[in-house]
Amino acid sequence: MIDIDLQRTQGNFNLQAKCIINSPVAGLFGASGAGKSTLLGIIAGLIKPSAGHLILDGEYLFDNKRGIDIPLHQRRIGTVFQDSRLFPHLSICDNLNYGFNLVPQKNRRLGFAQIVELLEIGPLLTQKPYQLSGGEKQRVALGRALLTSPRLLLLDEPLASLDARLKQQILPFLRRVKDEINIPMIYVSHAIDEILYLTSQIIILEHGQLLANGNFHDIIHQDNVQNMAYSLGLENVIRAVVSKHELTYGYTELTQGKQTIVMPLITAGCGAPVTISIAASNVALSLSRLENISIQNQLQGVVTEIKQIGYRILVTVNMDECLIIAEVTAKARQSLGIRVGSQVYCLMKAQAIRPHGFITY
Protein backbone atom coordinates (compact mmCIF):
# COMPACT_ATOMS: atom_id res chain seq x y z
CA MET A 1 0.00 0.00 0.00
CA ILE A 2 1.25 3.43 -0.89
CA ASP A 3 -0.03 6.46 0.93
CA ILE A 4 0.71 9.58 -1.08
CA ASP A 5 0.14 13.14 0.02
CA LEU A 6 2.69 15.27 -1.74
CA GLN A 7 3.11 18.82 -2.90
CA ARG A 8 5.79 20.40 -4.97
CA THR A 9 5.97 23.93 -6.27
CA GLN A 10 8.44 24.87 -8.93
CA GLY A 11 8.00 28.17 -10.72
CA ASN A 12 4.42 28.28 -11.96
CA PHE A 13 3.97 24.55 -11.76
CA ASN A 14 2.20 23.24 -8.73
CA LEU A 15 1.93 19.53 -8.17
CA GLN A 16 -0.58 18.28 -5.67
CA ALA A 17 -1.27 14.61 -5.25
CA LYS A 18 -3.14 12.89 -2.48
CA CYS A 19 -4.19 9.31 -2.88
CA ILE A 20 -3.85 5.81 -1.59
CA ILE A 21 -2.82 3.07 -3.98
CA ASN A 22 -3.89 -0.41 -3.03
CA SER A 23 -3.91 -2.24 -6.32
CA PRO A 24 -0.86 -4.28 -7.34
CA VAL A 25 -0.59 -2.36 -10.59
CA ALA A 26 -1.68 1.24 -10.93
CA GLY A 27 -1.55 3.28 -14.09
CA LEU A 28 -0.65 6.94 -13.80
CA PHE A 29 -2.16 8.71 -16.74
CA GLY A 30 -2.03 12.28 -17.98
CA ALA A 31 -1.01 14.44 -20.90
CA SER A 32 2.60 15.51 -21.32
CA GLY A 33 3.44 18.10 -18.69
CA ALA A 34 0.69 16.96 -16.33
CA GLY A 35 3.29 16.15 -13.68
CA LYS A 36 3.37 12.36 -14.01
CA SER A 37 7.13 12.06 -14.19
CA THR A 38 7.56 14.59 -11.40
CA LEU A 39 5.28 12.58 -9.14
CA LEU A 40 7.11 9.39 -10.03
CA GLY A 41 10.46 11.10 -9.45
CA ILE A 42 9.30 12.15 -5.99
CA ILE A 43 8.23 8.62 -5.12
CA ALA A 44 11.55 7.25 -6.38
CA GLY A 45 13.48 9.82 -4.37
CA LEU A 46 14.96 11.62 -7.38
CA ILE A 47 13.02 14.82 -6.77
CA LYS A 48 12.41 16.47 -3.43
CA PRO A 49 8.82 17.45 -2.67
CA SER A 50 8.02 20.76 -0.98
CA ALA A 51 5.77 19.21 1.62
CA GLY A 52 3.66 16.21 2.49
CA HIS A 53 4.33 12.59 3.20
CA LEU A 54 4.95 9.33 1.40
CA ILE A 55 4.40 6.03 3.12
CA LEU A 56 5.20 2.69 1.49
CA ASP A 57 3.92 -0.43 3.28
CA GLY A 58 3.84 1.43 6.58
CA GLU A 59 7.35 2.85 6.27
CA TYR A 60 7.77 6.58 6.00
CA LEU A 61 9.92 7.45 2.98
CA PHE A 62 9.27 11.15 3.21
CA ASP A 63 7.61 13.37 5.75
CA ASN A 64 8.58 16.99 6.02
CA LYS A 65 6.95 17.40 9.43
CA ARG A 66 8.97 14.57 10.93
CA GLY A 67 12.05 15.49 8.92
CA ILE A 68 12.16 12.12 7.18
CA ASP A 69 13.64 11.82 3.71
CA ILE A 70 15.04 8.37 2.95
CA PRO A 71 17.79 8.77 0.33
CA LEU A 72 17.31 7.33 -3.12
CA HIS A 73 19.67 4.41 -2.68
CA GLN A 74 17.99 3.19 0.50
CA ARG A 75 14.39 3.27 -0.74
CA ARG A 76 14.45 -0.10 -2.50
CA ILE A 77 12.23 1.22 -5.25
CA GLY A 78 13.09 0.11 -8.76
CA THR A 79 12.70 2.51 -11.65
CA VAL A 80 12.65 1.92 -15.39
CA PHE A 81 12.99 5.07 -17.45
CA GLN A 82 11.97 5.94 -20.97
CA ASP A 83 15.63 5.94 -22.00
CA SER A 84 16.79 2.60 -20.67
CA ARG A 85 19.86 4.13 -18.99
CA LEU A 86 21.97 1.01 -19.23
CA PHE A 87 25.56 1.58 -18.13
CA PRO A 88 27.41 1.88 -21.45
CA HIS A 89 30.74 0.67 -20.05
CA LEU A 90 29.34 -2.57 -18.64
CA SER A 91 28.20 -5.72 -20.39
CA ILE A 92 24.52 -6.68 -20.20
CA CYS A 93 25.40 -9.29 -17.58
CA ASP A 94 27.22 -6.69 -15.43
CA ASN A 95 24.36 -4.26 -15.91
CA LEU A 96 21.94 -6.86 -14.55
CA ASN A 97 24.28 -7.69 -11.68
CA TYR A 98 24.87 -4.06 -10.71
CA GLY A 99 21.94 -3.83 -8.33
CA PHE A 100 21.59 -7.58 -7.77
CA ASN A 101 25.00 -7.80 -6.12
CA LEU A 102 24.08 -5.02 -3.70
CA VAL A 103 21.07 -6.90 -2.36
CA PRO A 104 21.84 -9.08 0.67
CA GLN A 105 21.21 -12.78 -0.07
CA LYS A 106 18.30 -12.98 2.36
CA ASN A 107 16.46 -10.11 0.70
CA ARG A 108 16.66 -11.56 -2.79
CA ARG A 109 13.26 -12.65 -3.94
CA LEU A 110 14.13 -13.21 -7.58
CA GLY A 111 16.94 -15.24 -9.04
CA PHE A 112 19.19 -14.12 -11.83
CA ALA A 113 18.32 -17.11 -14.03
CA GLN A 114 14.62 -16.63 -13.39
CA ILE A 115 14.63 -13.04 -14.63
CA VAL A 116 16.86 -13.81 -17.59
CA GLU A 117 14.43 -16.52 -18.62
CA LEU A 118 11.31 -14.46 -17.98
CA LEU A 119 12.53 -11.58 -20.12
CA GLU A 120 14.30 -13.79 -22.68
CA ILE A 121 17.56 -11.88 -22.45
CA GLY A 122 19.91 -14.86 -22.17
CA PRO A 123 21.50 -14.39 -25.62
CA LEU A 124 22.29 -10.75 -24.83
CA LEU A 125 24.30 -11.30 -21.64
CA THR A 126 27.76 -10.94 -23.17
CA GLN A 127 26.88 -7.96 -25.34
CA LYS A 128 27.36 -4.26 -24.68
CA PRO A 129 24.37 -1.90 -24.46
CA TYR A 130 25.16 -0.15 -27.75
CA GLN A 131 24.72 -3.44 -29.59
CA LEU A 132 21.12 -3.81 -28.42
CA SER A 133 17.91 -2.62 -30.04
CA GLY A 134 15.59 -0.26 -28.18
CA GLY A 135 13.26 -3.05 -27.17
CA GLU A 136 16.07 -5.27 -25.91
CA LYS A 137 17.49 -2.37 -23.89
CA GLN A 138 14.16 -1.86 -22.17
CA ARG A 139 13.90 -5.54 -21.30
CA VAL A 140 17.38 -5.44 -19.77
CA ALA A 141 16.54 -2.24 -17.87
CA LEU A 142 13.41 -3.94 -16.56
CA GLY A 143 15.39 -7.01 -15.55
CA ARG A 144 18.06 -4.90 -13.86
CA ALA A 145 15.42 -3.12 -11.77
CA LEU A 146 13.60 -6.37 -10.91
CA LEU A 147 16.82 -8.05 -9.77
CA THR A 148 17.13 -5.59 -6.89
CA SER A 149 13.94 -7.21 -5.51
CA PRO A 150 12.30 -3.81 -5.12
CA ARG A 151 9.32 -3.15 -2.88
CA LEU A 152 7.80 -1.10 -5.66
CA LEU A 153 8.54 -0.87 -9.35
CA LEU A 154 8.11 2.45 -11.12
CA LEU A 155 7.82 2.45 -14.89
CA ASP A 156 8.20 5.91 -16.37
CA GLU A 157 6.90 5.71 -19.94
CA PRO A 158 9.08 2.69 -20.64
CA LEU A 159 7.68 2.28 -24.14
CA ALA A 160 7.57 5.93 -25.20
CA SER A 161 10.77 5.78 -27.21
CA LEU A 162 9.81 2.60 -29.07
CA ASP A 163 7.85 2.32 -32.28
CA ALA A 164 4.43 0.68 -32.39
CA ARG A 165 5.78 -2.71 -33.46
CA LEU A 166 8.29 -2.85 -30.59
CA LYS A 167 5.66 -1.72 -28.11
CA GLN A 168 3.57 -4.71 -29.09
CA GLN A 169 6.59 -6.89 -28.42
CA ILE A 170 7.40 -5.46 -24.99
CA LEU A 171 3.89 -5.19 -23.56
CA PRO A 172 3.50 -8.96 -23.15
CA PHE A 173 6.72 -9.00 -21.12
CA LEU A 174 5.34 -6.33 -18.83
CA ARG A 175 2.18 -8.35 -18.40
CA ARG A 176 4.26 -11.43 -17.67
CA VAL A 177 6.12 -9.51 -14.98
CA LYS A 178 2.80 -8.41 -13.52
CA ASP A 179 1.34 -11.92 -13.58
CA GLU A 180 4.36 -13.94 -12.47
CA ILE A 181 6.18 -11.62 -10.11
CA ASN A 182 4.45 -10.22 -7.14
CA ILE A 183 5.91 -6.72 -7.09
CA PRO A 184 3.59 -3.69 -6.97
CA MET A 185 3.98 -1.42 -9.96
CA ILE A 186 3.12 2.11 -10.95
CA TYR A 187 3.02 2.47 -14.69
CA VAL A 188 3.21 5.98 -16.10
CA SER A 189 2.06 6.70 -19.61
CA HIS A 190 0.28 9.20 -21.77
CA ALA A 191 -1.06 6.28 -23.83
CA ILE A 192 -4.21 5.01 -22.17
CA ASP A 193 -4.17 1.77 -24.17
CA GLU A 194 -0.81 0.76 -22.75
CA ILE A 195 -2.04 1.33 -19.23
CA LEU A 196 -5.28 -0.52 -19.79
CA TYR A 197 -3.39 -3.46 -21.17
CA LEU A 198 -1.77 -3.86 -17.76
CA THR A 199 -4.37 -2.63 -15.32
CA SER A 200 -7.75 -1.01 -14.98
CA GLN A 201 -6.72 0.85 -11.84
CA ILE A 202 -5.95 4.35 -12.98
CA ILE A 203 -4.81 7.61 -11.47
CA ILE A 204 -5.41 10.63 -13.66
CA LEU A 205 -3.28 13.72 -13.34
CA GLU A 206 -3.99 17.01 -15.05
CA HIS A 207 -1.98 20.24 -14.70
CA GLY A 208 -0.37 18.87 -11.57
CA GLN A 209 -3.67 18.06 -9.90
CA LEU A 210 -5.03 14.61 -9.21
CA LEU A 211 -8.32 14.31 -11.08
CA ALA A 212 -9.35 10.78 -10.29
CA ASN A 213 -8.15 7.52 -8.79
CA GLY A 214 -9.99 4.26 -9.28
CA ASN A 215 -11.26 1.76 -11.77
CA PHE A 216 -11.06 3.05 -15.34
CA HIS A 217 -14.66 2.17 -16.10
CA ASP A 218 -15.91 4.05 -13.05
CA ILE A 219 -13.79 7.16 -13.32
CA ILE A 220 -14.01 7.69 -17.06
CA HIS A 221 -17.64 8.73 -16.60
CA GLN A 222 -16.86 11.24 -13.84
CA ASP A 223 -17.76 14.82 -14.70
CA ASN A 224 -14.26 16.18 -14.05
CA VAL A 225 -12.70 13.57 -16.31
CA GLN A 226 -15.18 14.10 -19.13
CA ASN A 227 -13.25 16.77 -21.01
CA MET A 228 -10.15 14.65 -20.96
CA ALA A 229 -12.10 11.57 -22.04
CA TYR A 230 -13.67 13.47 -24.90
CA SER A 231 -10.34 14.76 -26.13
CA LEU A 232 -8.99 11.20 -26.12
CA GLY A 233 -11.87 9.77 -28.12
CA LEU A 234 -13.05 7.94 -25.03
CA GLU A 235 -16.61 9.26 -25.11
CA ASN A 236 -17.93 5.73 -25.22
CA VAL A 237 -16.43 3.19 -22.87
CA ILE A 238 -18.58 0.11 -22.74
CA ARG A 239 -18.39 -3.10 -20.79
CA ALA A 240 -19.50 -6.14 -22.69
CA VAL A 241 -19.14 -9.92 -22.67
CA VAL A 242 -17.56 -12.04 -25.36
CA SER A 243 -20.20 -14.26 -26.91
CA LYS A 244 -18.59 -15.70 -30.01
CA HIS A 245 -15.38 -15.76 -32.06
CA GLU A 246 -15.89 -16.09 -35.81
CA LEU A 247 -12.51 -17.25 -37.08
CA THR A 248 -13.52 -17.61 -40.72
CA TYR A 249 -14.41 -13.97 -41.02
CA GLY A 250 -12.03 -12.77 -38.33
CA TYR A 251 -14.35 -11.06 -35.91
CA THR A 252 -15.51 -11.33 -32.33
CA GLU A 253 -19.07 -10.87 -31.21
CA LEU A 254 -19.87 -9.19 -27.92
CA THR A 255 -23.08 -8.96 -26.01
CA GLN A 256 -24.08 -5.77 -24.26
CA GLY A 257 -27.49 -6.12 -22.69
CA LYS A 258 -29.76 -6.99 -25.59
CA GLN A 259 -27.36 -5.61 -28.18
CA THR A 260 -24.78 -7.48 -30.15
CA ILE A 261 -21.55 -5.73 -31.10
CA VAL A 262 -19.16 -6.99 -33.75
CA MET A 263 -15.47 -6.11 -33.55
CA PRO A 264 -12.11 -7.42 -34.81
CA LEU A 265 -10.85 -10.63 -33.18
CA ILE A 266 -9.52 -10.32 -29.63
CA THR A 267 -7.78 -12.80 -27.41
CA ALA A 268 -10.41 -13.35 -24.75
CA GLY A 269 -12.36 -16.50 -24.04
CA CYS A 270 -16.09 -16.73 -24.56
CA GLY A 271 -17.95 -15.34 -21.57
CA ALA A 272 -15.03 -13.08 -20.58
CA PRO A 273 -15.90 -9.50 -19.69
CA VAL A 274 -14.16 -6.90 -21.85
CA THR A 275 -14.01 -3.14 -21.94
CA ILE A 276 -14.24 -1.53 -25.35
CA SER A 277 -14.39 2.02 -26.54
CA ILE A 278 -15.40 3.84 -29.65
CA ALA A 279 -14.84 7.50 -30.34
CA ALA A 280 -17.98 9.58 -30.74
CA SER A 281 -16.64 10.79 -34.08
CA ASN A 282 -16.71 7.16 -35.29
CA VAL A 283 -20.41 6.74 -34.54
CA ALA A 284 -22.87 7.77 -37.25
CA LEU A 285 -26.63 8.13 -36.81
CA SER A 286 -29.40 6.92 -39.11
CA LEU A 287 -33.17 7.15 -38.78
CA SER A 288 -33.69 3.68 -40.18
CA ARG A 289 -31.79 0.39 -40.41
CA LEU A 290 -29.62 0.37 -43.52
CA GLU A 291 -29.47 -2.76 -45.63
CA ASN A 292 -26.86 -2.22 -48.29
CA ILE A 293 -23.95 -1.05 -46.16
CA SER A 294 -20.69 -2.57 -44.89
CA ILE A 295 -21.15 -1.31 -41.35
CA GLN A 296 -21.92 -4.29 -39.14
CA ASN A 297 -23.06 -2.61 -35.97
CA GLN A 298 -26.45 -0.89 -36.13
CA LEU A 299 -27.72 -0.40 -32.60
CA GLN A 300 -31.15 1.03 -32.02
CA GLY A 301 -31.88 3.53 -29.27
CA VAL A 302 -33.56 6.74 -28.21
CA VAL A 303 -31.92 10.16 -28.16
CA THR A 304 -31.82 11.42 -24.57
CA GLU A 305 -29.56 14.43 -24.80
CA ILE A 306 -28.06 16.76 -27.40
CA LYS A 307 -25.05 18.78 -26.33
CA GLN A 308 -23.06 21.35 -28.21
CA ILE A 309 -19.42 21.82 -27.21
CA GLY A 310 -17.93 24.45 -29.49
CA TYR A 311 -18.76 23.18 -32.96
CA ARG A 312 -19.10 19.60 -31.80
CA ILE A 313 -22.61 18.29 -31.48
CA LEU A 314 -22.77 15.28 -29.22
CA VAL A 315 -25.92 13.21 -29.31
CA THR A 316 -26.47 10.77 -26.47
CA VAL A 317 -28.43 7.67 -27.43
CA ASN A 318 -29.87 5.40 -24.78
CA MET A 319 -30.07 1.73 -25.60
CA ASP A 320 -31.54 0.24 -22.44
CA GLU A 321 -28.35 -0.72 -20.68
CA CYS A 322 -25.79 1.64 -22.05
CA LEU A 323 -25.40 5.09 -23.46
CA ILE A 324 -23.64 5.79 -26.72
CA ILE A 325 -22.52 9.26 -27.70
CA ALA A 326 -22.38 10.11 -31.39
CA GLU A 327 -20.79 13.19 -32.85
CA VAL A 328 -22.66 14.67 -35.81
CA THR A 329 -22.41 17.91 -37.74
CA ALA A 330 -24.95 20.67 -37.20
CA LYS A 331 -26.11 20.18 -40.76
CA ALA A 332 -26.71 16.44 -40.33
CA ARG A 333 -28.58 17.04 -37.13
CA GLN A 334 -30.84 19.53 -38.90
CA SER A 335 -31.51 17.46 -42.01
CA LEU A 336 -32.29 14.34 -39.98
CA GLY A 337 -34.34 16.38 -37.58
CA ILE A 338 -32.82 14.71 -34.56
CA ARG A 339 -34.24 15.83 -31.24
CA VAL A 340 -34.56 14.38 -27.77
CA GLY A 341 -36.89 11.41 -28.05
CA SER A 342 -35.99 10.52 -31.67
CA GLN A 343 -35.59 6.84 -32.50
CA VAL A 344 -32.18 6.39 -34.15
CA TYR A 345 -29.67 3.71 -35.14
CA CYS A 346 -26.07 4.12 -34.09
CA LEU A 347 -23.78 2.92 -36.86
CA MET A 348 -20.33 1.75 -35.78
CA LYS A 349 -17.66 0.20 -37.99
CA ALA A 350 -16.29 -2.93 -36.39
CA GLN A 351 -12.75 -1.73 -37.08
CA ALA A 352 -13.37 1.48 -35.12
CA ILE A 353 -14.00 -0.39 -31.89
CA ARG A 354 -10.99 -0.48 -29.61
CA PRO A 355 -10.65 -3.20 -27.03
CA HIS A 356 -8.86 -2.22 -23.83
CA GLY A 357 -6.40 -4.59 -22.30
CA PHE A 358 -5.87 -6.75 -25.37
CA ILE A 359 -3.61 -6.94 -28.31
CA THR A 360 -5.68 -7.02 -31.48
CA TYR A 361 -4.88 -9.22 -34.44
Next chain:
Amino acid sequence: MLVDSISTLNTVFTLSPAEIQALLLSAKVAICCTLVIAIPGVAMAWLLAKKSFFGKSLLDGLVHLPLVLPPVIPGYLLLLLLGNQGLIGKWLQTTFGVSIAFTWVGAVIASAVMGFPLMVRSARLAISQVDTGLESVAQSLGAHPWRVFFTVTLPLAMPGIVTGLILAFSRSLGEFGATITFVGNIEGETRTLPLAIYTYTQLPGGDMAAMRLVIISMTIALGALMLSEILERRATKRIGRGNVA
Protein backbone atom coordinates in the same frame (compact mmCIF):
# COMPACT_ATOMS: atom_id res chain seq x y z
CA MET B 1 85.17 9.88 -46.12
CA LEU B 2 82.36 7.45 -45.27
CA VAL B 3 83.99 6.46 -42.01
CA ASP B 4 84.39 10.12 -41.26
CA SER B 5 80.72 10.97 -41.69
CA ILE B 6 79.63 7.91 -39.66
CA SER B 7 81.77 9.00 -36.77
CA THR B 8 80.37 12.52 -37.11
CA LEU B 9 76.84 11.09 -37.01
CA ASN B 10 77.88 9.10 -33.98
CA THR B 11 78.98 12.18 -32.10
CA VAL B 12 75.84 14.01 -33.18
CA PHE B 13 73.56 11.32 -31.81
CA THR B 14 75.45 10.23 -28.74
CA LEU B 15 74.16 11.72 -25.51
CA SER B 16 76.64 12.91 -22.94
CA PRO B 17 76.21 11.70 -19.33
CA ALA B 18 74.94 15.16 -18.38
CA GLU B 19 72.34 15.02 -21.11
CA ILE B 20 71.20 11.55 -20.04
CA GLN B 21 70.99 12.79 -16.49
CA ALA B 22 68.72 15.67 -17.59
CA LEU B 23 66.54 13.28 -19.57
CA LEU B 24 66.11 10.84 -16.69
CA LEU B 25 65.47 13.65 -14.22
CA SER B 26 62.81 15.09 -16.49
CA ALA B 27 61.13 11.71 -16.75
CA LYS B 28 61.24 11.26 -12.97
CA VAL B 29 59.83 14.73 -12.32
CA ALA B 30 57.08 14.35 -14.93
CA ILE B 31 56.00 10.92 -13.70
CA CYS B 32 55.96 12.05 -10.06
CA CYS B 33 54.08 15.19 -11.01
CA THR B 34 51.42 13.16 -12.81
CA LEU B 35 51.06 10.78 -9.87
CA VAL B 36 50.85 13.65 -7.38
CA ILE B 37 48.09 15.53 -9.15
CA ALA B 38 45.98 12.53 -10.22
CA ILE B 39 43.81 12.20 -7.11
CA PRO B 40 43.58 15.89 -6.11
CA GLY B 41 42.92 16.70 -9.78
CA VAL B 42 39.99 14.30 -10.03
CA ALA B 43 38.64 15.50 -6.68
CA MET B 44 38.86 19.15 -7.72
CA ALA B 45 37.33 18.37 -11.12
CA TRP B 46 34.43 16.58 -9.43
CA LEU B 47 33.93 19.47 -7.02
CA LEU B 48 33.85 22.02 -9.82
CA ALA B 49 31.70 19.85 -12.12
CA LYS B 50 29.09 18.64 -9.66
CA LYS B 51 28.82 20.98 -6.72
CA SER B 52 27.74 24.54 -6.32
CA PHE B 53 29.01 26.35 -3.26
CA PHE B 54 29.97 29.78 -2.03
CA GLY B 55 33.25 30.96 -3.53
CA LYS B 56 33.21 28.43 -6.37
CA SER B 57 34.17 30.93 -9.05
CA LEU B 58 37.04 32.18 -6.88
CA LEU B 59 38.32 28.62 -6.43
CA ASP B 60 37.88 27.99 -10.14
CA GLY B 61 39.88 31.12 -10.88
CA LEU B 62 42.67 30.21 -8.47
CA VAL B 63 43.02 26.73 -9.95
CA HIS B 64 43.30 28.14 -13.44
CA LEU B 65 45.54 31.09 -12.57
CA PRO B 66 48.83 29.32 -13.44
CA LEU B 67 47.54 28.88 -17.00
CA VAL B 68 47.40 32.61 -17.62
CA LEU B 69 50.14 33.96 -15.36
CA PRO B 70 53.75 34.21 -16.48
CA PRO B 71 55.26 31.00 -14.97
CA VAL B 72 57.79 33.07 -13.07
CA ILE B 73 54.99 34.28 -10.78
CA PRO B 74 53.85 30.85 -9.49
CA GLY B 75 57.54 29.98 -9.17
CA TYR B 76 58.24 33.05 -7.11
CA LEU B 77 55.18 32.51 -4.93
CA LEU B 78 56.28 28.92 -4.32
CA LEU B 79 59.67 30.21 -3.29
CA LEU B 80 58.05 32.65 -0.85
CA LEU B 81 55.90 29.88 0.54
CA LEU B 82 58.12 26.81 0.47
CA GLY B 83 61.61 28.31 0.28
CA ASN B 84 63.88 27.76 3.26
CA GLN B 85 62.92 31.18 4.58
CA GLY B 86 59.30 30.83 3.43
CA LEU B 87 56.19 30.49 5.54
CA ILE B 88 55.77 26.75 5.22
CA GLY B 89 59.32 25.97 4.17
CA LYS B 90 60.78 27.32 7.40
CA TRP B 91 58.33 25.32 9.47
CA LEU B 92 59.07 22.16 7.47
CA GLN B 93 62.76 22.64 8.03
CA THR B 94 62.59 23.31 11.76
CA THR B 95 59.99 20.59 12.45
CA PHE B 96 61.03 17.79 10.11
CA GLY B 97 64.41 18.97 8.88
CA VAL B 98 63.09 18.78 5.31
CA SER B 99 64.01 21.24 2.62
CA ILE B 100 62.14 21.42 -0.64
CA ALA B 101 63.65 24.43 -2.34
CA PHE B 102 66.44 23.60 -4.79
CA THR B 103 65.62 19.86 -4.81
CA TRP B 104 63.96 17.70 -7.44
CA VAL B 105 60.91 17.41 -5.17
CA GLY B 106 60.55 21.16 -5.55
CA ALA B 107 60.68 20.69 -9.32
CA VAL B 108 57.83 18.20 -9.00
CA ILE B 109 55.80 20.71 -6.99
CA ALA B 110 56.49 23.49 -9.47
CA SER B 111 55.35 21.44 -12.45
CA ALA B 112 52.39 20.04 -10.49
CA VAL B 113 51.14 23.56 -9.86
CA MET B 114 51.54 24.39 -13.56
CA GLY B 115 50.01 21.14 -14.80
CA PHE B 116 47.12 21.03 -12.33
CA PRO B 117 44.78 23.37 -14.24
CA LEU B 118 45.25 21.39 -17.47
CA MET B 119 44.37 18.20 -15.66
CA VAL B 120 41.38 19.74 -13.88
CA ARG B 121 39.99 21.33 -17.04
CA SER B 122 40.01 18.11 -18.96
CA ALA B 123 38.70 15.94 -16.11
CA ARG B 124 36.04 18.46 -15.16
CA LEU B 125 34.65 18.51 -18.68
CA ALA B 126 34.62 14.71 -18.76
CA ILE B 127 32.87 14.41 -15.39
CA SER B 128 30.24 17.00 -16.23
CA GLN B 129 29.47 15.14 -19.46
CA VAL B 130 28.62 11.91 -17.66
CA ASP B 131 24.86 11.49 -17.95
CA THR B 132 23.36 12.28 -14.54
CA GLY B 133 20.57 9.89 -15.47
CA LEU B 134 23.04 7.01 -15.24
CA GLU B 135 24.20 8.20 -11.82
CA SER B 136 20.67 8.42 -10.51
CA VAL B 137 19.69 5.03 -11.91
CA ALA B 138 22.74 3.54 -10.18
CA GLN B 139 21.54 5.05 -6.92
CA SER B 140 18.04 3.75 -7.45
CA LEU B 141 19.58 0.29 -7.86
CA GLY B 142 20.84 0.66 -4.32
CA ALA B 143 24.35 2.04 -4.79
CA HIS B 144 25.66 4.59 -2.29
CA PRO B 145 26.77 7.86 -3.97
CA TRP B 146 30.42 6.88 -3.35
CA ARG B 147 29.95 3.59 -5.12
CA VAL B 148 28.20 5.41 -7.96
CA PHE B 149 31.22 7.67 -8.32
CA PHE B 150 33.68 4.81 -8.53
CA THR B 151 31.59 2.44 -10.66
CA VAL B 152 29.79 4.85 -13.00
CA THR B 153 31.13 8.42 -12.99
CA LEU B 154 34.83 7.60 -12.88
CA PRO B 155 34.90 4.89 -15.57
CA LEU B 156 32.78 6.99 -17.91
CA ALA B 157 34.94 10.09 -17.35
CA MET B 158 38.18 8.09 -17.70
CA PRO B 159 39.02 9.15 -21.27
CA GLY B 160 38.98 12.81 -20.25
CA ILE B 161 40.88 12.12 -17.04
CA VAL B 162 43.60 10.23 -18.91
CA THR B 163 43.84 13.04 -21.43
CA GLY B 164 44.21 15.51 -18.56
CA LEU B 165 46.97 13.45 -16.98
CA ILE B 166 48.87 13.20 -20.24
CA LEU B 167 48.53 16.94 -20.79
CA ALA B 168 49.90 17.54 -17.30
CA PHE B 169 52.71 15.05 -17.94
CA SER B 170 53.66 16.88 -21.14
CA ARG B 171 53.39 20.23 -19.41
CA SER B 172 55.71 18.98 -16.71
CA LEU B 173 58.27 17.89 -19.31
CA GLY B 174 58.21 21.40 -20.73
CA GLU B 175 58.07 23.30 -17.45
CA PHE B 176 60.71 26.01 -17.33
CA GLY B 177 59.79 29.32 -15.72
CA ALA B 178 58.34 28.19 -12.42
CA THR B 179 60.99 25.51 -12.00
CA ILE B 180 64.01 27.75 -12.55
CA THR B 181 62.52 30.41 -10.29
CA PHE B 182 61.63 28.04 -7.46
CA VAL B 183 64.36 25.41 -7.49
CA GLY B 184 67.08 26.94 -9.66
CA ASN B 185 69.16 25.15 -12.30
CA ILE B 186 71.28 22.62 -10.43
CA GLU B 187 72.84 19.91 -12.54
CA GLY B 188 71.67 16.45 -11.49
CA GLU B 189 69.09 17.84 -9.06
CA THR B 190 66.80 20.30 -10.78
CA ARG B 191 68.22 20.64 -14.28
CA THR B 192 65.41 19.10 -16.33
CA LEU B 193 65.39 18.95 -20.16
CA PRO B 194 64.21 22.52 -20.80
CA LEU B 195 66.69 23.86 -18.26
CA ALA B 196 69.48 21.82 -19.81
CA ILE B 197 68.57 23.12 -23.27
CA TYR B 198 68.59 26.65 -21.94
CA THR B 199 71.98 26.04 -20.31
CA TYR B 200 73.52 24.64 -23.51
CA THR B 201 72.25 27.57 -25.56
CA GLN B 202 74.10 29.85 -23.17
CA LEU B 203 77.38 27.93 -23.58
CA PRO B 204 79.72 28.50 -26.53
CA GLY B 205 79.64 25.33 -28.71
CA GLY B 206 76.57 23.95 -26.94
CA ASP B 207 74.35 24.15 -30.01
CA MET B 208 74.67 20.51 -30.96
CA ALA B 209 73.78 19.30 -27.46
CA ALA B 210 70.87 21.73 -27.29
CA MET B 211 69.57 20.49 -30.64
CA ARG B 212 69.79 16.85 -29.52
CA LEU B 213 67.70 17.62 -26.45
CA VAL B 214 65.26 19.67 -28.50
CA ILE B 215 64.68 16.69 -30.78
CA ILE B 216 64.21 14.38 -27.79
CA SER B 217 61.80 16.79 -26.10
CA MET B 218 59.74 17.19 -29.23
CA THR B 219 59.60 13.45 -29.78
CA ILE B 220 58.44 12.74 -26.23
CA ALA B 221 55.84 15.52 -26.31
CA LEU B 222 54.50 14.46 -29.67
CA GLY B 223 54.44 10.82 -28.56
CA ALA B 224 52.54 11.74 -25.39
CA LEU B 225 49.93 13.69 -27.33
CA MET B 226 49.46 10.87 -29.81
CA LEU B 227 49.23 8.37 -26.97
CA SER B 228 46.52 10.43 -25.31
CA GLU B 229 44.62 10.47 -28.59
CA ILE B 230 44.88 6.69 -28.95
CA LEU B 231 43.93 6.02 -25.31
CA GLU B 232 40.97 8.32 -25.54
CA ARG B 233 39.71 6.69 -28.69
CA ARG B 234 40.13 3.24 -27.22
CA ALA B 235 38.39 4.20 -23.98
CA THR B 236 35.53 5.80 -25.87
CA LYS B 237 35.12 2.66 -27.89
CA ARG B 238 35.23 0.52 -24.78
CA ILE B 239 32.36 2.39 -23.17
CA GLY B 240 30.50 1.85 -26.36
CA ARG B 241 29.62 5.15 -27.92
CA GLY B 242 29.48 3.24 -31.15
CA ASN B 243 31.85 3.89 -34.01
CA VAL B 244 34.03 6.80 -33.08
CA ALA B 245 36.21 7.91 -35.95
